[in-house]
Amino acid sequence: MYTKKLLRATLNIKEILVMALMLAAIIAVFTFIEFQGARGDIDDIIEKNSIVTQEDLDKISVLSPAAVIAVFSSLAFGMAFLTQMTNLSLQVNVTRKHLYRAMLILQSICASIITLTVIPTMLGTNLLFSKFCTGDYAGLESKFRDAAFNTWVFSKDMTISSGIAEGILVMLLAVFVFTVIGTLLGMVLTRLRGAALAAVCITGFAIAVGLLIMLIFLHTRIISISVLAGVLIIMLIAQHRLIKTQSLDARTAVKVV
Amino acid sequence: MRGIELKNLTKYYKDTKALEDVSLTIEYGKIYGLLGRNGAGKSTMVNLISNRIFPTSGEIYVDGEMSIENDTALRKIFTMSEHNLLPVDKKFKDAVKLVKMFYPELDEDYAFALADKFELDVKKKLMGLSTGYSSIAKLIIALASGADYIFFDEPVLGLDANHRDLFYKELIERYAQTGSTYIISTHLIDECASLIEKAIIIDKGKLIVSKDTERIMSDSYTVTGAAELVDKYTAGKTVIGSDTVGGIKSAYVKGKPENVPQGLEISKASLQSLFIQMTND
Numbered sequence: 001m002y003t004k005k006l007l008r009a010t011l012n013i014k015e016i017l018v019m020a021l022m023l024a025a026i027i028a029v030f031t032f033i034e035f036q037g038a039r040g041d042i043d044d045i046i047e048k049n050s051i052v053t054q055e056d057l058d059k060i061s062v063l064s065p066a067a068v069i070a071v072f073s074s075l076a077f078g079m080a081f082l083t084q085m086t087n088l089s090l091q092v093n094v095t096r097k098h099l100y101r102a103m104l105i106l107q108s109i110c111a112s113i114i115t116l117t118v119i120p121t122m123l124g125t126n127l128l129f130s131k132f133c134t135g136d137y138a139g140l141e142s143k144f145r146d147a148a149f150n151t152w153v154f155s156k157d158m159t160i161s162s163g164i165a166e167g168i169l170v171m172l173l174a175v176f177v178f179t180v181i182g183t184l185l186g187m188v189l190t191r192l193r194g195a196a197l198a199a200v201c202i203t204g205f206a207i208a209v210g211l212l213i214m215l216i217f218l219h220t221r222i223i224s225i226s227v228l229a230g231v232l233i234i235m236l237i238a239q240h241r242l243i244k245t246q247s248l249d250a251r252t253a254v255k256v257v
Numbered sequence: 258m259r260g261i262e263l264k265n266l267t268k269y270y271k272d273t274k275a276l277e278d279v280s281l282t283i284e285y286g287k288i289y290g291l292l293g294r295n296g297a298g299k300s301t302m303v304n305l306i307s308n309r310i311f312p313t314s315g316e317i318y319v320d321g322e323m324s325i326e327n328d329t330a331l332r333k334i335f336t337m338s339e340h341n342l343l344p345v346d347k348k349f350k351d352a353v354k355l356v357k358m359f360y361p362e363l364d365e366d367y368a369f370a371l372a373d374k375f376e377l378d379v380k381k382k383l384m385g386l387s388t389g390y391s392s393i394a395k396l397i398i399a400l401a402s403g404a405d406y407i408f409f410d411e412p413v414l415g416l417d418a419n420h421r422d423l424f425y426k427e428l429i430e431r432y433a434q435t436g437s438t439y440i441i442s443t444h445l446i447d448e449c450a451s452l453i454e455k456a457i458i459i460d461k462g463k464l465i466v467s468k469d470t471e472r473i474m475s476d477s478y479t480v481t482g483a484a485e486l487v488d489k490y491t492a493g494k495t496v497i498g499s500d501t502v503g504g505i506k507s508a509y510v511k512g513k514p515e516n517v518p519q520g521l522e523i524s525k526a527s528l529q530s531l532f533i534q535m536t537n538d
Contacts, residue, residue: 002328005358010344084344090309091342092359093331 002098007105010085016109019077081106259285259320260438261306261334261406266315268301268462275301277462279315283440285405288432290453290470290528291442294536298462299442300339303408307336319406335360335404337395339411345384349394352383353401362403371397371427375420388415396424400431406438413445421445425452446529456528460536474526478514481507482521490521498534509534 082103089099261283268276276298283289293299304310306317308324308331316323319330343352349372357363372379375393377386386394392414399407413421429452432439440457443449456473458466466473477497480487484506487499495511509531514523 002359009355009358087342088344088355090307091336091338092356093307093334093336094359095308095326095328095331097326098328 002094003101003105006085006089006094006098006102009088010081010102010106011109259405261320261324262318263302263306264316264318266302266305266317267313268298268305268310269313274462276305276312276459279459279462279464281457281464281467283406283438283457284455285320285438286436287438287454288428288452289438289440290446290449290456291440291459292446292456292532293442293459295444297459297536299459300410301462302459303336303338303410303440303442306406307331307334307408309336332360333405334408335399335402335406336408337399337410337412339414341383341391341395343383343395343398346382348380348382349377349386349397350379352394353379353398356398356402360402360404363398364401364403368397368401371400374423374427389417389420392416393420393424400427403435404437406440409439409441409443411443412441413443413448421448425449428452446532447527450528453528458532458535465535470528473531474528477509477511477526477531479507479509479524479526479530480514480517480521481505481524486518486520490518497531498537 085102085106086099088094089102263279263281263283266276266279267274279298279302291299291302301310305312306324308326311325316325318324319327319333322330324330324334343355347355350369353363353365353368357365369379372394375390375397377390377393377397383391383394392412393416396409396412399409399412413424416424425448428439428441431437441449441453450470453470456466456468456470457464468476480490482490482505484501484504487506487508491508491510497509497511499506499508501507509526517523
């Protein structure tokens with residue numbers, strides 16, 4: 001009951017909408033600027049008239065900067081919400097169990113907002129790219145598609161699925177970041193060293209393993225996403241269990257539990 | 258029995274001892290003064306009772322229930338702390354509604370009536386309030402909270418004399434209406450002395466007194482006069498402390514005055530002067 005109340009007190013529809021709109025605006029503006037910049041790079045590639053390499057693809061990528069902006073902007077919003085929620089929980093004497101539960105839900109909400117904001121932008125960017133590759137640049141699109149398929153993108157269809165894949169990846173990364181930040185913030189603000197520290201250790205370990213696996217299978221995005229999602233789920237379950245069982249200092253926890 | 262019971266409460270911050278083996282009972286339906294010098298452990302005690310931090314050892318019971326991570330017990334406690342923990346981007350009226358979500362007994366009408374008395378702009382965001390009005394906003398919410406045990410940590414910080422006076426009057430009135438327990442942690446002892454029924458005095462993390470204020474004051478007296486005469490009179494008696502200005506000495510003595518020689522004046526010791534003597538190094 002108090003978990004829901006904490007969330008209701010911290011978030012309201014107006015604030016979420018403002019957050020989503022601001023994110024969408026930031027991403028749209030940033031993507032447009034990046035896209036304009038990509039024109040010059042494409043001209044260079046045409047002039048060179050050689051095989052399109054991963055380096056070329058990276059040059060004209062307009063997705064990554066937008067994703068980074070989205071993650072950091074929502075991180076700022078999320079941080080503000082998390083701080084507010086923690087302070088409020090202390091003021092109204094809500095137990096840590098509810099606070100952590102609410103924190104996890106808030107992390108997921110923020111990650112979902114990023115996804116909802118990023119996916120349409122990415123789809124739009126890809127469609128824009130397809131449209132761009134006409135006229136003088138006709139034929140270039142398929143060249144890029146082939147190159148992308150051999151390196152990064154798991155599907156030949158660069159329009160829909162790659163946009164969704166990018167979005168999912170961004171969301172997973174966002175949840176990762178939020179979980180770490182949320183736990184650290186929770187530890188600092190609530191001074192719950194035992195549980196939070198253990199959660200951070202597990203999170204850190206999970207991220208290390210996740211990154212390692214991602215590095216190994218970097219060329220296949222679908223594997224990276226699956227691994228990342230798997231690690232994330234394990235991490236969240238571990239964190240939740242820790243919160244449930246060790247929401248107190250070790251000594252008092254033994255007495256209460 | 259209704260009340261808050263602390264059993265052998267100890268709190269360490271790393272190697273720093275903030276509270277050591279404190280055991281006491283805060284009875285329901287009384288006004289308490291939680292007194293201590295800076296860093297004595299008052300805020301630590303309040304934060305422990307409010308579940309904001311956890312004890313290194315010891316237990317806290319609220320109306321017989323262990324308070325740590327216990328929603329039922331914690332719902333009976335409201336703490337107005339020195340720092341604002343409410344969302345600063347909220348208007349006062351919204352902050353009241355927000356707290357009511359967690360404290361259903363909160364009396365909104367009373368809160369707004371009190372805001373009117375204090376001339377607090379309820380439509381102003383908390384971040385836009387001055388230090389004094391920020392304290393007033395927190396005070397009002399605490400008084401209206403409807404909790405059984407209301408803690409005030411430095412409640413009159415930044416308040417002018419008129420507002421302080423108004424707060425003390427409102428506190429007494431609210432106390433008469435609700436019969437709840439009010440615990441005031443303050444450095445302005447003289448101002449609160451008339452309100453406080455029981456005093457809890459902490460020094461360097463240790464509980465030194467937890468008694469009725471009247472009893473503390475009637476247990477001791479002040480003897481004032483020429484230093485030599487005072488020294489002669491107090492020889493063999495328990496002297497809590499003394500002040501000397503010029504050749505005139507005031508000694509704070511435990512017990513009842515007896516066989517007072519001429520030239521010495523006996524008076525009732527004030528709570529503040531007793532506190533100073535008890536906690537002086």
